[in-house]
Amino acid sequence: MIDETAEEIAEMRTHSSSVVAVKAARALEDLLDEEFHTVEEYVRALERNSSALRRANPSHASLVTTQHEIVEAVEDVDAETVADAKERTQAAIDAVVERVETGKHEAAEAVAEELADGMTLLTHDYSTTVLEAIETAAENGTYLDVYVTEGRPRYMGRRTARRLAEIDRVDATLIVDGAAGHYMDEVDAVLLGMDCIVDDFLYNRVGTYPLAAVAGDADVPVVATGSSAKLVDEGGFRFENDYRTPTEVLLEPSEGFDVANPAYDATPVDLLDRVVTDAGVRQL
CATH class of the missing domain: 3.40.50.10470 (Translation initiation factor eif-2b; domain 2)
Incomplete structure (x- = not known):
């Protein structure tokens, strides 16, 4: 599913870069429904999929920087369980989307x-x-x-x-x-x-x-x-x-x-x- 979103983002040439960043952030929510045996396995999957999304449109700074922000928010916290890591991911996604969308409106x-x-x-x-x-x-x-x-x-x-x-x-x-x-x-x-x-x-x-x-x-x-x-x-x-x-x-x-x-x-x-x-x- 994330691979499909990456392909779609690669073709989103007529969309605002903020729209692309939000779509990419929300795409990572697909990982929250998958099963992982360890926190390490989950974090590797998060980084791998985020990297695919970043490569899909590397010219969009807001896409690249917000993806890094989401991954780092999980990597920088020593989650004890996969559920904790997923909860941290959701919070980071929500924060990124809120900041981008609110930022546009305030500007x-x-x-x-x-x-x-x-x-x-x-x-x-x-x-x-x-x-x-x-x-x-x-x-x-x-x-x-x-x-x-x-x-x-x-x-x-x-x-x-x-x-x-x-x-x-x-x-x-x-x-x-x-x-x-x-x-x-x-x-x-x-x-x-x-x-x-x-x-x-x-x-x-x-x-x-x-x-x-x-x-x-x-x-x-x-x-x-x-x-x-x-x-x-x-x-x-x-x-x-x-x-x-x-x-x-x-x-x-x-x-x-x-x-x-x-x-x-x-x-x-x-x-x-x-x-x-x-x-x-x-x-x-």
Whole structure:
């Protein structure tokens, strides 16, 4: 069952990294229904299955770090029985899920408070935290205009635009990725989700780096938001990019040239104005 979840996570390319982290955490609950003769046997199974889940999508920091957190919560306690180890596992899973989901909501609320009536935003990719922030602001009476980049080659922005179109007081406009600079002089702030921030780089959907650079040249503030579970201390996580199939870019065979399709890029954090998470606001 966990192997099936790992395969599913490997294909969850259009989902928020927080959603992936929660799904992976809950997948470990399958072990709680299995029989183990010793605590050592159970802990080995927990580590083996957690490792499989981490390998399924190593580019998602919140997935990797929360899996380590669950395993360490069990390994660091000398459980006397398998039942005790399982109880500790369940508690760690529940704590991780609560922290990730609560973190997203608190970050979204903090961003919503910053959004003033009549603002024009520009966003990229599909971020559940960004969507919740905009929806919360709108529910509080704020009118917003939002430009949404398509997010090629998987067109994640189309999904975002459709969600925004369902929200009262929000006028959404879908634009091609290359048009961000054309519309930047109308924009009050660029609002981005994040896969993770590691050391001095924001890792997010490819296209984020040039978007932040254009915003910086136009003196438009760039705000990244998400759960604090996506903030990784130095040495705690090594980002691995996801290189997707060339057929997402070009359906017909390429003749005489290669097709590159990285899923993420690295944006220097000095191109950001601030990072908003449940842990607070980090000015940059």
